[in-house]
Amino acid sequence: MRQNNQRRAAGKGGEQSTPPRANLYDAVTDRILSELEGGRIPWVQPWGTPDGKGTGATPGLPRNAVTGRTYSGVNVLILWGALFEHGYPSQGWLTFRQARDAGGCVRKGEHGVTVVYADRFTPEAEKQRAQQEGGEARSVSFLKRFTVFNLAQCEGLRPGLAPDPEPLPERQIVPVAEALIAASGVDFRIGGDRAFYAPAHDFVQVPPQPAFYEQINFYRTALHELTHATGHASRLARNIVNAFGSKDYAREELVAEMGSAFLCAALGIVPTVRHADYIASWLEVLREDNRAIFRAASAATKAAEWLLARRDEARDEMERAAA
Incomplete structure (x- = not known):
């Protein structure tokens, strides 16, 4: 208060080509709208679900299980939504290729979750315009998408991947x-x-x-x-x-x-x-x-x-x- 998308595991790569930009924005927005219209707030952590059942996942931000880097922005909502929907016990995610490089694999038939990465590029025509007229060349924002899988969907992974954090003990003063x-x-x-x-x-x-x-x-x-x-x-x-x-x-x-x-x-x-x-x-x-x-x-x-x-x-x- 202030004062007055999924993909099935296959034999090759996790990275996917970029669809038309508006379609990707629409797909993510439509999913969030659907959850809000259904009475569920996507940024309410899935381990504290309204029915009290939870998912068993340790409280925390979703993270890449190989690099340990936490996901940010709208990807947090996407991955928390998947955690809620499927009851996965881990906040760790990786791509098909990362699972393979970690000595394991994504189990056959598992569905991944599409997350997005924002980037920018400068069209050649804009570079030429800037050279001819002077000034900065204007870049254009776009989204890439790629597919990740929860650790619970994988098998044979080497030990020592980035672990979930230990939960805090119950206490009032934190x-x-x-x-x-x-x-x-x-x-x-x-x-x-x-x-x-x-x-x-x-x-x-x-x-x-x-x-x-x-x-x-x-x-x-x-x-x-x-x-x-x-x-x-x-x-x-x-x-x-x-x-x-x-x-x-x-x-x-x-x-x-x-x-x-x-x-x-x-x-x-x-x-x-x-x-x-x-x-x-x-x-x-x-x-x-x-x-x-x-x-x-x-x-x-x-x-x-x-x-x-x-x-x-x-x-x-x-x-x-x-x-």
Whole structure:
């Protein structure tokens, strides 16, 4: 709150050719719309499903099981959706080729999940225009897609692939979250009966933790508001001052919701609260713009990475001081 696609495993490669660009945007947006229309919020972590059954997966961001690198942006939503749908027990994913290079294989008949990679290229005609007229050659954005498989769909893989993180013990005070809040540099106030970010005065306020029915949700709410705060002009400079109920307001709420979910996953926090108040406005935004979910997920990733980077810097500084 602010104040006023699948592919079956075959004998060759995981990488796929790029379809028409609009089709890929449409396919991802349609999937997210379908989940929202069905009452499921795709960025609510699948290990905390509303029916309480969960998937058995360790809380965390989906990651490449070979490189250990976490997926970002809309790919987090795509892979969490697959985790929810199939009940996979791992956040680890790899391509068909990576499974083969790791000494194993994707089991015959398994279906992969299509994820996307954003890139840019400069057309030859644009390069020639820039040479003739001067100035910068304008590049064009496009999406590539490739197919990944969950570790649970593979067999014979060598041991030692990037493991899932150990789950946090159950506790109300979560030191890793407290450290991130402190390191953010954002004026963070506790009090009152509302949670909000005030852009004009650049501060976050959240009710005291005992005010939450389940105290772990204090952190989800705090990270939601801190994600809003990353949009301040002195930080990531997003458009965050919007009229309540407007489409721009709904877009920023999408960013804050996903940013909080990504941060909770990165920190191993499993909240139970579900912020579904804005589903109708999110649906309206996504139906009219097939790139809105891509932009929001990208902005949420940048916000989460900004906050995590400051947490890491503060930790490194403390370690150097101790040494």
